[in-house]
Amino acid sequence: MTDVNAYHVEPKKIDEEIEEVEIKEELAIQTVGLKKHFGRGYNLVKAVDGINLEVKEGEVHGYLGPNGAGKTTSMLMIAGTIRPTAGKGYIFGKPIGSPAANKQLGVAIANPKFWKTMSAYKYLVYMGQLHGLEKTLAKERAKEFLHILEMTQHGHRLPVAFSTGMKAKLAVAQALMHHPRLAILDESTAGLDPESRFKLVNTIKELADILGTSIFVSGHILTEIEKLVSRVTIIVKGKIGLQGITLREMRKEFSTGQFSLECSNPEQVMQDLFNMGVTSQIFMDHNNVIIFTSDFIDSVYAWLPEILKRNGAILQQFGPLEVTLEEVFINVISKRYGSDFLYEDKILEEFQDEQKGIFGRLTRRSK
Amino acid sequence: MEEITQPDISAIVPMEIDSKRKRRKKDGKRSFGLFIIFQKTFRELLSLRRVLSYIALSIVFPFVFTMIVSGQLTGTLADMSIDFQIATVVNYFAFYSFFWNAGILLILYCGLIASTFISSEESGGTLIFLLTKPIKRTTLYVGKFLGYFANMAILQIVSLMFGLTITCTLFDVSSAVFMAGMKFLVPIYLYALLMIAVIGLMLGFLSIINKRMVISVLVIMFQIIFIYFLGIIFRVAIPTYYESGHLYLIDIGYNLSLIFTTFLGYFGFQPIPFFQQNFGLFFGTYVSMFSDVSEFIGSADPENGLTFLLPETGYINPIVSIIVMVAITALLFILGIIILERKDIGPQ
Numbered sequence: 001m002t003d004v005n006a007y008h009v010e011p012k013k014i015d016e017e018i019e020e021v022e023i024k025e026e027l028a029i030q031t032v033g034l035k036k037h038f039g040r041g042y043n044l045v046k047a048v049d050g051i052n053l054e055v056k057e058g059e060v061h062g063y064l065g066p067n068g069a070g071k072t073t074s075m076l077m078i079a080g081t082i083r084p085t086a087g088k089g090y091i092f093g094k095p096i097g098s099p100a101a102n103k104q105l106g107v108a109i110a111n112p113k114f115w116k117t118m119s120a121y122k123y124l125v126y127m128g129q130l131h132g133l134e135k136t137l138a139k140e141r142a143k144e145f146l147h148i149l150e151m152t153q154h155g156h157r158l159p160v161a162f163s164t165g166m167k168a169k170l171a172v173a174q175a176l177m178h179h180p181r182l183a184i185l186d187e188s189t190a191g192l193d194p195e196s197r198f199k200l201v202n203t204i205k206e207l208a209d210i211l212g213t214s215i216f217v218s219g220h221i222l223t224e225i226e227k228l229v230s231r232v233t234i235i236v237k238g239k240i241g242l243q244g245i246t247l248r249e250m251r252k253e254f255s256t257g258q259f260s261l262e263c264s265n266p267e268q269v270m271q272d273l274f275n276m277g278v279t280s281q282i283f284m285d286h287n288n289v290i291i292f293t294s295d296f297i298d299s300v301y302a303w304l305p306e307i308l309k310r311n312g313a314i315l316q317q318f319g320p321l322e323v324t325l326e327e328v329f330i331n332v333i334s335k336r337y338g339s340d341f342l343y344e345d346k347i348l349e350e351f352q353d354e355q356k357g358i359f360g361r362l363t364r365r366s367k
Numbered sequence: 368m369e370e371i372t373q374p375d376i377s378a379i380v381p382m383e384i385d386s387k388r389k390r391r392k393k394d395g396k397r398s399f400g401l402f403i404i405f406q407k408t409f410r411e412l413l414s415l416r417r418v419l420s421y422i423a424l425s426i427v428f429p430f431v432f433t434m435i436v437s438g439q440l441t442g443t444l445a446d447m448s449i450d451f452q453i454a455t456v457v458n459y460f461a462f463y464s465f466f467w468n469a470g471i472l473l474i475l476y477c478g479l480i481a482s483t484f485i486s487s488e489e490s491g492g493t494l495i496f497l498l499t500k501p502i503k504r505t506t507l508y509v510g511k512f513l514g515y516f517a518n519m520a521i522l523q524i525v526s527l528m529f530g531l532t533i534t535c536t537l538f539d540v541s542s543a544v545f546m547a548g549m550k551f552l553v554p555i556y557l558y559a560l561l562m563i564a565v566i567g568l569m570l571g572f573l574s575i576i577n578k579r580m581v582i583s584v585l586v587i588m589f590q591i592i593f594i595y596f597l598g599i600i601f602r603v604a605i606p607t608y609y610e611s612g613h614l615y616l617i618d619i620g621y622n623l624s625l626i627f628t629t630f631l632g633y634f635g636f637q638p639i640p641f642f643q644q645n646f647g648l649f650f651g652t653y654v655s656m657f658s659d660v661s662e663f664i665g666s667a668d669p670e671n672g673l674t675f676l677l678p679e680t681g682y683i684n685p686i687v688s689i690i691v692m693v694a695i696t697a698l699l700f701i702l703g704i705i706i707l708e709r710k711d712i713g714p715q
């Protein structure tokens with residue numbers, strides 16, 4: 001009988017905890033224990049499993065994760081098209097899925113679809129009006145954005161006949177034309193060629209700067225994301241793997257402590273550095289760049305000009321080896337799920353573990 | 368087509384810079400989401416091709432039927448008393464309307480449109496964009512419904528006017544008869560509006576829970592068969608059981624015809640034998656006698672033709688019929704909105 005009471009108390013507690021969370025209106029996105037489970041029984045997919053996101057106003061926030069991690073699902077929950085199973089979310093303090101929240105929001109998704117009978121220009125006008133823009137203003141903005149995205153000459157064409165790149169641009173235009181305070185872009189540059197992608201990313205960044213729009217962006221091309229974002233969140237299997245960290249913090253945290261030195265005559269320079277005895281793990285990579293770690297980096301800085309001079313070498317580049325977002329990404333995923341995460345059979349195995357329940361998962365984690 | 372002019376480049380960026388916050392507040396006059404959606408739906412449905420095909424189809428039935436009937440009449444209708452002329456025209460017109468203009472054709476058209484309200488946007492991948500706009504899902508649904516309703520309401524009055532004109536022209540009656548017949552457009556139109564709303568909300572509900580066109584078409588066909596042809600089978604095959612088993616309660620055709628004749632009755636409609644015969648046979652509104660139609664038309668004396676009345680069956684109070692129909696529709700509307708509000712719309 002006492003057991004029954006215990007069960008009654010627990011869920012209440014959890015509810016209260018969620019209620020207690022302070023709604024921060026200054027945050028562009030705030031989610032508390034946001035969950036989305038699809039299906040039941042054997043088909044149960046915990047697409048998003050209790051995430052707490054925080055995206056600050058005015059920042060460009062990257063949202064990364066491997067395929068099927070739950071990026072799209074969580075973004076669409078914030079955008080209000082998918083209803084959460086549990087948890088709460090706010091856009092500038094307004095509950096997600098409400099018109100008040102969507103008023104401040106613009107959303108573009110990968111592979112956007114359009115109406116078959118509406119020209120690109122009319123589409124933009126319509127979308128602007130739906131966002132509450134008055135008709136003349138919507139028209140003005142539509143023209144403006146067609147121009148900014150270099151599509152003015154295609155304005156009267158039907159977007160269903162557009163190329164992938166143009167469709168993506170049109171989707172971005174409809175997401176930004178009403179000058180939202182927050183834009184959610186889910187792989188908006190998927191399927192674009194490198195040049196168009198570069199242009200689109202730059203345009204988005206410029207517009208965001210000008211309009212003061214916060215951007216929450218996902219994607220798989222990390223070199224591009226790296227250029228765009230100031231902070232990133234990594235999601236793995238519906239759970240947060242790395243929470244809202246700035247690129248600088250990230251570099252520090254994931255830094256290997258390595259330095260790289262690029263100069264002429266690398267062999268001799270490396271020999272001299274080695275003889276100095278202040279470096280460790282010194283080696284040369286296949287691009288003839290010297291890589292080393294050092295506990296006495298100040299002495300290295302002090303001696304380097306001398307060493308170079310002695311060997312008649314010219315310095316090309318020297319500094320701490322920067323970790324790329326890609327490396328962090330793989331690091332985080334492997335940290336959480338073991339370095340074999342990317343092998344399919346391991347994923348399958350884990351899937352089976354999950355079917356077995358919590359115990360299966362626990363034993364795997366502890367490995 | 369509106370010219371898409373290059374905007375003044377110098378105006379683009381500076382305008383935004385000094386006004387990024389102010390502008391958001393300044394926008395002031397805002398578009399109404401409901402109206403915007405209403406407008407788009409209405410305009411799209413009002414395409415010339417659609418209107419013309421509807422009007423063309425709507426006059427086929429009155430045209431063919433009147434041609435046949437006027438050929439069977441002994442003498443011309445114009446020679447008979449004015450009351451008889453009016454009664455004949457109005458009765459035939461009411462018959463066409465119930466069967467075709469505000470009947471099968473209307474159900475087909477309304478059904479096909481309404482069953483795509485949500486489903487076409489969903490399978491077309493455009494719904495996801497609409498849902499990211501600051502508009503309630505309910506508003507979206509209601510806006511679409513209203514756009515469709517306004518559109519069909521206009522098409523329907525045009526279709527009925529054409530129907531009456533064709534009937535009068537082929538019976539070769541005077542314009543006085545036409546004017547007298549106009550009065551009966553009101554109850555018929557009211558009934559048609561009721562049908563547009565009911566079919567729209569029923570199939571609109573289907574559009575929320577079903578994306579497959581095949582299912583929608585099957586449901587519409589089934590509906591038409593159920594309304595127009597199931598009752599007659601019941602009454603012919605199991606005439607005693609129809610009454611004793613209270614089958615009329617689930618006979619939609621009977622209930623609709625009851626509502627229709629009641630509406631007409633409020634406007635002083637007097638049924639002629641042809642009308643009573645067929646409504647009795649198909650829908651059970653009158654006590655039916657299974658005999659040849661032409662016999663009644665031929666034997667109907669200009670003077671006493673109007674007095675040849677079959678009794679109404681009166682199984683159900685028509686008010687109850689209407690209330691139940693409206694209640695079921697309202698229930699489906701509310702249920703549809705609840706389902707729509709909870710629905711997950713993901714990327715295609």
Ligand SMILES: Nc1ncnc2c1ncn2[C@@H]1O[C@H](COP(=O)(O)OP(=O)(O)OP(=O)(O)O)[C@@H](O)[C@H]1O
Pocket residue numbers: 038039045046047065066067068069070071072073074713
């Ligand atoms: N409607 C749905 N029904 C069932 N499962 C779903 C549904 N939508 C998504 N999922 C599942 O949820 C998980 C997360 O999917 P999601 O699309 O959010 O991943 P993602 O991070 O966007 O991946 P990608 O990088 O490939 O776009 C996947 O395992 C997917 O199969």
Ligand SMILES: [Mg+2]
Pocket residue numbers: 071072073186187
């Ligand atoms: Mg995705």
